[in-house]
Amino acid sequence: MDFLRPDRWEDALAAKAEHPTAVPLAGGTDVMVEINFDHRRPSHLLDLTRIGDLYAWEADGPDVRLGAAVPYARVIAELSGPLPGLALAARTVGSPQIRNRGSVGGNLGAASPAGDSHPALLAAGAVVEAESVRGTRLVPIDDFYTGVKRNALAPDELIRAVRVRKAAGPQQFAKVGTRNAMVIAVCAFGLALHPDTRTVRTGIGSAAPTPVRARAAEDFLAAALGEARCWDTGRPVPAAVAEEFAAxxxxxxxxxxxxxxxxxxxxxxxxxxxxxxxxxxxxxxxxGTTGERGELCA
Structure with a gap:
């Protein structure tokens, strides 16, 4: 196994173009487990830890542009305001050590249906910034997951960043696990209300071959809230509407x-x-009261 360690992003793209099967390495929370258990033996490891831009985020416009290697711990500490759903999901990831190393970009690269960030990214309507020596490509999150642990990246592409629209309304995340911490999701659910467009988005994890949205549920709830004038009046969601949304x-x-x-x-x-x-x-x-948030159910 050859170890490639570029200092610049341009060099990383060149290395990936020359060695399309090279496996990117930043936090290593998934890759090193697979290597240690001999589940994966790549010909090349592409270490990205020297590329500082991958550890930066910016939020000057309507989106937060989150570098692919920004760890979960920083999402929690620095982005709970603009990205509340993703921050809630990040709180359920592994242990403090894992949250200090693991990243949303790594979660996307692994594309496991049980990845904790996926429901929140689907609910928020994220866009993945994929780049190669051929240029930059923006992949809507709905098109990114192509199969079990498969994604839409071309062999010579790397994830440079994730663009997530700043929350225009409340966002939530819940996860069921076999214990209360450091657990792979049995299933997970993300929800985002978008009052500016009177729409709803969802994300479901670990309950299909890929992370998915509940599109029929979204359309029903948005229409029901509009018909009952709930968006305008703030009146409670009718119980029958909540039950049908759940179904x-x-x-x-x-x-x-x-x-x-x-x-x-x-x-x-x-x-x-x-x-x-x-x-x-x-x-x-x-x-304006948050009540319970980001529940992890054993």
């Missing part, structure tokens, strides 16, 4: 049975999380 979210799943949970349990849990996150987000929208 449609559950129906969006295509889970499997595995050691962490059954398919039936995952469908049920996603429905429960959808109803709970809607309640938390709507309470924040109507009276």
């Amino acid at each position: 449609l979210a559950s129906a969006a799943c295509n889970p499997i049975d595995d050691v962490r949970g059954s398919a039936a349990y995952r469908r049920r849990a996603v429905g429960v999380m959808a109803r709970r996150t809607l309640g938390w987000a709507w309470r924040e929208y109507t009276d």
Whole structure:
């Protein structure tokens, strides 16, 4: 195994073009586990830790441009205001040591359906900034996941940043795990209210071959809130609307049975999380109180 360690982004792109099978390494929280257990033995490792731009973020316009290697700990500490859903998801990632090393860019590169950042990125409507020696390509998050642990990156591309629109309304995240910390999600759910466009977006993790949105649930809820004039008046979401939203979210799943949970349990849990996150987000929208946030359920 050859170890490549460029000092500049341009050199990293050149190395990736020359060695398309090279595996990028920054935090190493996924890659090193696979190597240590001999699940992966790449011909080249491409160490990106010397490229400082990957560890920076900026928020001058409507989006936050998050460098691919910005660790979860900094998302929590520095971006809970503009990116509340992603910050809530980051709080559930591994241990403090993992949150200090792991990053959203690494999560995207691994493309595991159980990755904690994916539901929040889907709900927020993120865009992945992929780059190669051929140029820069912007990939909407809805098009990024192509299969189990597969993504839309070309062999010579690297993730440089993730562009996430600043929250225009409440965002929530919930995760079910087999214990209360340091756990891979049995399933997870992200929700974002977008009052400026009177729309709703969701994200579901670990309940289908890829992270997915519950599009029918989103459309139903946005229409129901409009018909009941809830957006305008702040009146409570009717119970029947919340129940139907939960049922449609559950129906969006295509889970499997595995050691962490059954398919039936995952469908049920996603429905429960959808109803709970809607309640938390709507309470924040109507009276500004956050109540419970970012629940991790054992």
